[in-house]
Amino acid sequence: MDIEIKTWLFDILQSINEIDSFYENKPKIFEEYITDIKTKRAIERDLEIIGEAANRILKRDKSFKLSNVEKIIGTRNRIIHGYDKISDDLIWSIVINHLPRLKEEITGLLNK
Numbered sequence: 001m002d003i004e005i006k007t008w009l010f011d012i013l014q015s016i017n018e019i020d021s022f023y024e025n026k027p028k029i030f031e032e033y034i035t036d037i038k039t040k041r042a043i044e045r046d047l048e049i050i051g052e053a054a055n056r057i058l059k060r061d062k063s064f065k066l067s068n069v070e071k072i073i074g075t076r077n078r079i080i081h082g083y084d085k086i087s088d089d090l091i092w093s094i095v096i097n098h099l100p101r102l103k104e105e106i107t108g109l110l111n112k
Contacts, residue, residue, distance in 0.1 A: 005061060009053070050102075
């Protein structure tokens with residue numbers, strides 16, 4: 001695997017691990033998330049990094065297989081350019097439903 005692609009995959013994994021670390025010793029509760037502006041902004045920043053890394057991977061290798069890569073990049077763009085239209089529900093859904101699967105996929109790719 002290309003060393004730059006591997007670096008960007010590691011960046012994605014690191015950002016997911018950082019988001020996970022916010023909830024290391026406490027349950028993930030949506031009502032707490034929406035009132036914690038620091039955590040919200042930190043998660044949004046990590047999602048931006050994930051999207052940018054995915055974008056760079058595709059620019060480097062258009063045939064690289066990564067599930068939901070267009071949605072990942074689209075989310076990054078929406079956070080950056082449509083910051084006033086970011087839905088807490090959408091971000092929370094990504095954290096709860098999509099990041100665990102993405103983490104599994106990235107870990108598998110890095111272990112090849």
